[in-house]
Amino acid sequence: MALCAAAAFFLQPFNAASQPEQNNGISISVQPERVEQGSVVMISLVYPEAAGTSCSWNSRTFPLFTDASGRAFGFVPIDMDHAPGAQRLSVSVKNAEGITAAREVSFEIIAKKFPEQHITLDESKVTLSANDLERHNRERAQVEAMFAASQPRRLWSDAFLQPVQGRISTPFGVRRFINKQPRNPHSGIDIAAPAGTPVRAASAGIVCLTGEHFFAGKSVYIDHGHAMFSMYFHLDTIDVQNGQSVTQGEIIGRVGSTGRSTGPHLHWGMRLYDTPVDPLSLLALFE
Numbered sequence: 001m002a003l004c005a006a007a008a009f010f011l012q013p014f015n016a017a018s019q020p021e022q023n024n025g026i027s028i029s030v031q032p033e034r035v036e037q038g039s040v041v042m043i044s045l046v047y048p049e050a051a052g053t054s055c056s057w058n059s060r061t062f063p064l065f066t067d068a069s070g071r072a073f074g075f076v077p078i079d080m081d082h083a084p085g086a087q088r089l090s091v092s093v094k095n096a097e098g099i100t101a102a103r104e105v106s107f108e109i110i111a112k113k114f115p116e117q118h119i120t121l122d123e124s125k126v127t128l129s130a131n132d133l134e135r136h137n138r139e140r141a142q143v144e145a146m147f148a149a150s151q152p153r154r155l156w157s158d159a160f161l162q163p164v165q166g167r168i169s170t171p172f173g174v175r176r177f178i179n180k181q182p183r184n185p186h187s188g189i190d191i192a193a194p195a196g197t198p199v200r201a202a203s204a205g206i207v208c209l210t211g212e213h214f215f216a217g218k219s220v221y222i223d224h225g226h227a228m229f230s231m232y233f234h235l236d237t238i239d240v241q242n243g244q245s246v247t248q249g250e251i252i253g254r255v256g257s258t259g260r261s262t263g264p265h266l267h268w269g270m271r272l273y274d275t276p277v278d279p280l281s282l283l284a285l286f287e
């Protein structure tokens with residue numbers, strides 16, 4: 001890319017156009033252009049002169065990362081309750097001289113019908129004892145504090161993988177009702193697998209929390225940097241320690257049925273910038 005072309009690019013305002021957009025060597029694409037509620041959008045940007053980039057949507061700013069080929073890319077999580085409709089996303093590019101330009105691209109959020117699960121239980125099994133409630137609140141506070149302390153650098157490698165192979169027994173986003181009372185929707189996917197099956201890190205990162213929690217049972221949380229987390233619940237054994245660096249595919253524990261669980265399975269959750277998303281939508285971006 002010649003320097004004069006870069007200068008011309010930064011002096012001119014960006015124009016909105018259909019994707020992928022190309023202008024003076026810059027190419028921005030949004031994948032998928034029609035995204036379901038609870039899924040992840042990937043922003044890709046090719047511009048050889050760029051020294052720093054970010055994108056913003058819905059009053060929030062998201063980092064973009066650069067891969068070996070010079071492509072910048074990043075993720076925008078769509079909350080499962082975000083209203084469907086046309087969206088505008090702003091991409092900010094900074095060149096080597098520190099001059100910043102912004103450009104808009106569009107995508108659309110489409111409604112997803114999340115299944116409902118109605119369970120009837122004896123009230124004594126639903127209402128937590130004072131001790132259990134106190135324990136759960138303490139564990140919740142610990143998890144929230146950990147989510148707020150993500151490493152400010154990218155720790156993960158090029159893609160994500162499914163930690164365990166098996167049937168998806170409960171999909172993401174299932175809206176649960178116990179005795180007709182709405183509960184938190186399912187924040188991950190349940191993968192059925194025999195007890196003892198190795199559970200692998202979805203990508204590289206740092207183990208930021210392990211413990212045996214009231215609902216989640218034996219749990220591992222991995223920080224992938226920049227507020228990207230993966231979590232693994234109901235484990236039989238935990239094979240890693242807090243603060244340990246893990247590589248993609250490294251065994252972090254074994255499938256079990258600890259905590260509130262009715263049989264051996266892995267609950268796998270992905271959380272991007274405070275928003276739980278369907279882990280399968282993240283995997284689909286790398287296929």
Ligand SMILES: [Zn+2]
Nearest residue numbers: 188189190267
């Ligand atoms: Zn689950």
